[in-house]
Amino acid sequence: MKRVILSVKSSWVPLFLIILFITVTTLFAQNKYFADLRLRMVKTQIEARGIKNENVLQAFLNVERHRFVLPAYISVAYKDSPLPITEGQTISQPYIVAFMTEALELKPTDKVLEIGTGSGYQAAILAEICDSVFTIEIFESLGKKVKLLYAELGYKNIFCKVGDGYKGWTEHAPFDAIIVTCSPTHIPEPLKNQLAEGGRMIIPVGKDPIQYLVLLEKKRGKIREETILPVRFVPMLDEEGKKY
Numbered sequence: 169m170k171r172v173i174l175s176v177k178s179s180w181v182p183l184f185l186i187i188l189f190i191t192v193t194t195l196f197a198q199n200k201y202f203a204d205l206r207l208r209m210v211k212t213q214i215e216a217r218g219i220k221n222e223n224v225l226q227a228f229l230n231v232e233r234h235r236f237v238l239p240a241y242i243s244v245a246y247k248d249s250p251l252p253i254t255e256g257q258t259i260s261q262p263y264i265v266a267f268m269t270e271a272l273e274l275k276p277t278d279k280v281l282e283i284g285t286g287s288g289y290q291a292a293i294l295a296e297i298c299d300s301v302f303t304i305e306i307f308e309s310l311g312k313k314v315k316l317l318y319a320e321l322g323y324k325n326i327f328c329k330v331g332d333g334y335k336g337w338t339e340h341a342p343f344d345a346i347i348v349t350c351s352p353t354h355i356p357e358p359l360k361n362q363l364a365e366g367g368r369m370i371i372p373v374g375k376d377p378i379q380y381l382v383l384l385e386k387k388r389g390k391i392r393e394e395t396i397l398p399v400r401f402v403p404m405l406d407e408e409g410k411k412y
């Protein structure tokens with residue numbers, strides 16, 4: 169009896185090894201496939217359009233954008249365009265994420281605030297470059313989903329909360345940089361107040377359908393504003409769903 173069991177068990181060993189081999193090579197091929205797509209995205213969409221900051225480029229190579237999109241969009245995750253996520257929201261086009269990130273001139277010691285977590289992709293890019301990222305999302309379903317994803321991906325320096333980002337995150341202020349990825353019609357005063365001395369903020373501002381990216385810098389307590397380029401972002405909403 170014992171001999172029969174032993175022989176059955178040992179006949180499973182080659183099969184197990186074959187399955188293990190197929191699984192490992194498939195995973196390896198899949199990782200290589202996505203890494204190649206990321207490299208192409210960085211070269212053709214980001215570097216080719218003038219983004220030079222090495223830390224920003226490296227972050228785009230590191231973060232697996234396909235993990236942040238809906239399953240139906242995995243095959244086009246590295247495309248040169250925004251993509252829909254749930255709640256009628258979007259994950260921004262890679263180049264816009266890169267442009268806004270570079271404009272913040274981030275340092276490795278920086279603490280950053282993001283308004284509009286969405287898919288979580290922008291915050292993951294920031295987390296590769298800076299010390300810590302605080303991100304706020306108004307839709308509970310998106311906020312909860314992203315928290316789980318960050319735990320799965322092992323991000324320990326991203327802190328998420330569900331709430332109205334118009335008000336900022338007072339407990340953790342001031343921030344060395346603030347990035348807003350939804351568009352209000354005016355620059356929220358609480359965000360200006362929560363910007364550290366020498367800090368930078370980038371925000372899309374305007375009335376539908378015309379919005380502009382505005383870069384702000386706080387120097388000796390005074391804020392200097394510069395309008396950079398026309399953009400199209402989803403609106404910033406309050407807790408009742410009304411546009412700011």
Ligand code: SAH
Nearest residue numbers: 259284286287289290306333349350404405
């Ligand atoms: N940074 C995101 C882009 C998401 S789109 C990404 O990388 O995927 C902008 C997000 O802002 C949406 O998810 C929207 O729900 C959210 N949003 C809108 N108004 C908000 C508010 N007042 N506070 C926080 N988030 C808000």
